[in-house]
Amino acid sequence: xxxxxxxxxxxxxxxxxxxxxxxxxxxPTLLVAQELLGTVLVRQIDESIxxxxxxxxxxxxxxxxPASHAHGGPTPRNRIMYGPAGFAYIYFIYGxxxxxxxxxxxxxxxxxVLIRALHPLAGVKIMRRNRGQxxxxxxxxxxxxxxxxxxxxxxxxxxxxYSDELHLVRGDYHWFEISNGPRVGVSQGKxxxxxxxxxxxxxxxxxxxxx
DNA sequence: TATTGGATCGCC
DNA sequence: GCGATCCAATAG
Numbered sequence: 001x002x003x004x005x006x007x008x009x010x011x012x013x014x015x016x017x018x019x020x021x022x023x024x025x026x027x028p029t030l031l032v033a034q035e036l037l038g039t040v041l042v043r044q045i046d047e048s049i050x051x052x053x054x055x056x057x058x059x060x061x062x063x064x065x066p067a068s069h070a071h072g073g074p075t076p077r078n079r080i081m082y083g084p085a086g087f088a089y090i091y092f093i094y095g096x097x098x099x100x101x102x103x104x105x106x107x108x109x110x111x112x113v114l115i116r117a118l119h120p121l122a123g124v125k126i127m128r129r130n131r132g133q134x135x136x137x138x139x140x141x142x143x144x145x146x147x148x149x150x151x152x153x154x155x156x157x158x159x160x161x162y163s164d165e166l167h168l169v170r171g172d173y174h175w176f177e178i179s180n181g182p183r184v185g186v187s188q189g190k191x192x193x194x195x196x197x198x199x200x201x202x203x204x205x206x207x208x209x210x211x
Numbered sequence: 212t213a214t215t216g217g218a219t220c221g222c223c
Numbered sequence: 224g225c226g227a228t229c230c231a232a233t234a235g
Binding site (some may be wrong): 058060067068069091093094095096097099101114116142143144145183184185186187 | 216
C-alpha cells in the first residue's frame with residue numbers, strides 16, 4: 001500500500017483517492033479549463049509517483065480558433081483532439097519541448113486544455129533530477145518544463161486520463177481566486193483571454209503573470 | 212522534396 | 224534578447 005503526501009498535510013494512500021472520470025472532461029472547454037485549477041495531476045512511473053497541483057491552463061476550442069492545432073481541419077498530428085474527451089493530447093514543439101493537453105467536448109469536436117504550470121507536490125526529488133536544477137519554483141512553471149519534470153512525452157499521446165500512468169484527483173485546495181489573460185505564445189486569437197491561473201500564485205509561469 | 216514557422220526554454 | 228533544434232504543414 002503506497003503512502004504519499006498529496007497535499008503536504010497528511011499522508012494518504014494513493015489507492016484510495018478516486019480518479020476524476022472522463023465525464024469531467026466532456027463539458028464546455030472554458031469551464032473545464034477553470035475547474036482544472038486546484039486539481040492534482042498524478043503521474044505514476046513504475047514505483048514512483050509524481051504529483052502537482054494545476055495552477056495554470058489554456059483553452060483551445062474548435063477549428064474556428066486560429067491558435068488551435070485544429071485550425072484548418074484534421075491532420076495526423078491533431079487527430080486526438082477530435083476524439084472523445086478524457087484523453088491526453090501530447091505534441092513536440094520548437095524542436096525541444098513537449099506540451100500536455102487534455103481533450104474536452106464531445107467526440108468529433110476538436111478542443112483541448114493545455115496544462116501550463118503545476119505546483120510540485122510529491123516526487124520533487126525526481127522532478128529535480130529530471131530538470132537538472134534545484135529551484136522549486138522553476139521546476140514546473142511552464143508547459144515544456146512540467147512535461148520534462150513528469151517524464152511526459154509523445155509515447156503517452158492518446159493515453160486515457162483515467163489510467164494509472166496519468167490521471168487527476170481532487171485536491172483539498174479550494175479557496176483561491178482565478179485570474180485570466182491572453183494566451184501565451186499565440187500570434188492569432190489574442191482577443192480570446194483563455195489563459196486561466198491562480199491569482200498571485202508563485203508557481204504560475206512567468207510571462208504576463210499578473211493582470 | 213524544400214521551405215517556413217511554431218501553444219518554448221535557458222543562456223547571453 | 225536570441226539561438227537551439229526539429230516536427231508539421233504547405234507549396235512546388
